Amino acid sequence: xxxxxxxxxxxxxxxxxxxxxxxxxxxxxxxxxxxxxxxxxxxxxxxxxxxxxxxxxxxxxxxxxxxxxxxxxxxxxxxxxxxxxxxxxxxxxxxxxxxxxxxxxxxxxxxxxxxxxxxxxxxxxxxxxxxxxxxxxxxxxxxxxxxxxxxxxxxxxxxxxxxxxxxxxxxxxxxxxxxxxxxxxxxxxxxxxxxxxxxxxxxxxxxxxxxxxxxxxxxxxxxxxxxxxxxxxxxxxxxxxxxxxxxxxxxxxxxxxxxxxxxxxxxxxxxxxxxxxxxxxxxxxxxxxxxxxxxxxxxxxxxxxxxxxxxxxxxxxxxxxxxxxxxxxxxxxxxxxxxxxxxxxxxxxxx
Amino acid sequence: xxxxxxxxxxxxxxxxxxxxxxxxxxxxxxxxxxxxxxxxxxxxxxxxxxxxxxxxxxxxxxxxxxxxxxxxxxxxxxxxxxxxxxxxxxxxxxxxxxxxxxxxxxxxxxxxxxxxxxxxxxxxxxxxxxxxxxxxxxxxxxxxxxxxxxxxxxxxxxxxxxxxxxxxxxxxxxxxxxxxxxxxxxxxxxxxxxxxxxxxxxxxxxxxxxxxxxxxxxxxxxxxxxxxxxxxxxxxxxxxxxxxxxxxxxxxxxxxxxxxxxxxxxxxxxxxxxxxxxxxxxxxxxx
Numbered sequence: 046x047x048x049x050x051x052x053x054x055x056x057x058x059x060x061x062x063x064x065x066x067x068x069x070x071x072x073x074x075x076x077x078x079x080x081x082x083x084x085x086x087x088x089x090x091x092x093x094x095x096x097x098x099x100x101x102x103x104x105x106x107x108x109x110x111x112x113x114x115x116x117x118x119x120x121x122x123x124x125x126x127x128x129x130x131x132x133x134x135x136x137x138x139x140x141x142x143x144x145x146x147x148x149x150x151x152x153x154x155x156x157x158x159x160x161x162x163x164x165x166x167x168x169x170x171x172x173x174x175x176x177x178x179x180x181x182x183x184x185x186x187x188x189x190x191x192x193x194x195x196x197x198x199x200x201x202x203x204x205x206x207x208x209x210x211x212x213x214x215x216x217x218x219x220x221x222x223x224x225x226x227x228x229x230x231x232x233x234x235x236x237x238x239x240x241x242x243x244x245x246x247x248x249x250x251x252x253x254x255x256x257x258x259x260x261x262x263x264x265x266x267x268x269x270x271x272x273x274x275x276x277x278x279x280x281x282x283x284x285x286x287x288x289x290x291x292x293x294x295x296x297x298x299x300x301x302x303x304x305x306x307x308x309x310x311x312x313x314x315x316x317x318x319x320x321x322x323x324x325x326x327x328x329x330x331x332x333x334x335x336x337x338x339x340x341x342x343x344x345x346x347x348x349x350x351x352x353x354x355x356x357x358x359x360x361x362x363x364x365x366x367x368x369x370x371x372x373x374x375x376x377x378x379x380x381x382x383x384x385x386x387x388x389x390x391x392x393x394x395x396x
Numbered sequence: 397x398x399x400x401x402x403x404x405x406x407x408x409x410x411x412x413x414x415x416x417x418x419x420x421x422x423x424x425x426x427x428x429x430x431x432x433x434x435x436x437x438x439x440x441x442x443x444x445x446x447x448x449x450x451x452x453x454x455x456x457x458x459x460x461x462x463x464x465x466x467x468x469x470x471x472x473x474x475x476x477x478x479x480x481x482x483x484x485x486x487x488x489x490x491x492x493x494x495x496x497x498x499x500x501x502x503x504x505x506x507x508x509x510x511x512x513x514x515x516x517x518x519x520x521x522x523x524x525x526x527x528x529x530x531x532x533x534x535x536x537x538x539x540x541x542x543x544x545x546x547x548x549x550x551x552x553x554x555x556x557x558x559x560x561x562x563x564x565x566x567x568x569x570x571x572x573x574x575x576x577x578x579x580x581x582x583x584x585x586x587x588x589x590x591x592x593x594x595x596x597x598x599x600x601x602x603x604x605x606x607x608x609x610x611x612x613x614x615x616x617x618x619x620x621x622x623x624x625x626x627x628x629x630x631x632x633x634x635x636x637x638x639x640x641x642x643x644x645x646x647x648x649x650x651x652x653x654x655x656x657x658x659x660x661x662x663x664x665x666x667x668x669x670x671x672x673x674x675x676x677x678x679x680x681x682x683x
Contacts, residue, residue: 175673176640177641178605178637178641178642179571179602179605179606180571180575180606180609181641203671203673204673204674204679204680204682205633205636205637205640205641205673205674205682206601206602206630206633206637206673206674207601207602207637209597209598209599209602210570210571210598210599210601210602210603213570213571213599214571214572217572228671229598229671230671231671232671232678233679233680234671234673234679237598240597240598240599243597244570244597244598244599247597248568248569248570248573248597249570273670275669276666276667276669277666278416278622278625278626278627278666279626279669280595280596280597280598280626280627281596281597281598281626283626285417285418285625286596286625286626287625288417288418288625289417289624290415290416290417290418291415291417291624293473294415294624296504297500297503297504300503300504301499301503301504303499303503304499304500304503304504304536305565305566305624305625306566306625307566307567307568307596307597308596320417320418322417322418322420323414323420323448324414324415324448351449354448354449354451355451357420358420358422358451361420361421361422361665362418362420363417363418363420
């Protein structure tokens with residue numbers, strides 16, 4: 046948490062109870078917030094467990110008339126009245142706050158009187174159904190952050206794949222805190238922490254954002270503990286995001302990596318590698334052979350390339366280093382003994 | 397919100413998607429994917445790169461023989477040899493691509509802006525002899541001088557190209573930048589602009605939507621977002637988002653998308669992340 050300047054980590058009371066989680070020491074409770082529903086019972090339970098930071102989650106129906114919204118807020122108020130004390134930091138989350146049409150129902154305005162009265166530490170404005178696009182998100186949050194009497198946090202969900210973009214919109218709109226998860230996991234998913242951090246650092250050139258020199262391994266480590274396997278193509282942290290196969294790209298990357306990479310692999314703790322396969326060109330073959338301490342003239346590389354492509358198509362897979370070496374050796378032999386016809390099919394060992 | 401009528405989707409799963417390191421589709425898989433895309437009413441399909449060799453051309457000819465409504469496009473580097481391969485295969489729609497950023501022109505091609513413009517002219521003149529419809533691609537447009545992009549587009553237009561692709565080749569834009577850049581270009585381009593977004597920061601779909609709002613008329617996408625590095629804009633997220641956020645129907649049958657995603661996931665041997673929006677096993681069905 047320190048490494049990535051994280052403010053706090055959320056746990057849900059539901060999951061703690063379901064999984065019978067027990068904390069052996071209270072040391073790190075300070076860095077956790079307990080998410081509870083809007084009931085006295087749940088709030089007291091969280092207090093009992095020793096949490097001093099409590100997020101009260103509530104959803105309001107944006108389609109009902111204002112008086113009905115006010116009624117739900119009254120019941121919220123009655124809960125707040127009984128639970129708020131100086132020992133706790135209370136965060137109020139309106140899970141679907143972004144769904145309210147601002148022109149008709151200004152939810153931040155409506156909640157305003159409670160903020161000071163109950164000492165709400167922060168107002169969490171959510172888009173739990175992921176219903177907003179990044180531009181609407183920006184406009185609404187721009188308005189809300191200017192009005193709110195306390196710091197605002199945004200939680201965007203990924204139902205339509207907009208969570209990262211919406212979270213960047215929130216930051217642009219002046220929101221001070223945003224909720225993310227490693228690789229965006231969750232049901233529904235949220236913004237991917239690594240994407241938000243690295244976009245702010247590298248696209249916006251914000252140097253206050255922590256560096257990502259070990260972010261790929263850190264994220265993978267957390268996901269592994271949750272039993273989640275990260276796909277190779279996952280933006281920022283996937284193992285294959287710096288893999289290059291196509292001839293044009295490899296040729297470019299050899300000349301200058303900036304041509305086909307937005308950031309350097311070491312900036313996220315990954316490494317670049319060449320994959321030899323159907324889309325390889327002569328530049329990639331030559332480069333790969335050089336890495337294997339083998340050499341070939343450009344003309345011969347073209348002939349070998351045909352064989353490489355043929356093999357990749359046959360096996361529906363890239364060609365491994367061992368296979369490439371075998372193909373290379375066969376090719377060199379065939380040059381030496383050009384009278385002997387060699388078929389490469391069926392002679393390729395897979396490893 | 398005023399809807400951007402006439403906005404169309406181009407699928408490049410079989411070209412940019414397959415170009416993803418380690419992915420190889422078999423001929424059967426490609427035929428099946430094309431048929432499924434056609435059934436889903438995807439109007440434009442970038443089918444492959446004829447310059448990749450004899451076998452590839454034979455395979456592409458089989459695809460051109462399918463009786464489908466979708467238009468199949470051949471992708472090409474801007475040289476006459478590559479273009480000849482596309483013509484010989486029998487393609488009616490030909491995409492020809494050159495980089496437009498100084499970075500690419502100097503470091504990759506080791507040429508000049510003038511060379512790029514002349515090369516485009518040479519290719520366009522060559523293609524005019526064959527009566528094919530031409531689409532022009534501008535690689536690394538997001539890092540290029542917009543004035544040069546427009547110069548390049550002018551030449552493409554003067555030879556009758558039907559659209560120009562604006563590639564964010566390394567995925568280095570966010571949605572605010574995309575909106576600003578595409579707006580500037582779309583307002584002055586003689587040709588309709590196609591956005592081609594990459595997902596390096598997880599923003600490919602958001603950037604595609606930004607381009608839609610800024611006046612682009614086309615977007616290239618891939619099924620499941622399969623593509624180089626972190627991939628491309630995913631067809632399912634783009635099509636569903638256009639409908640949901642802007643009430644815009646891009647013409648694609650949304651109900652066909654989950655099975656298409658499964659088909660491409662299998663063929664590319666890439667299991668879908670359970671948390672992937674819309675098509676992951678844990679996602680809610682919003683089609």
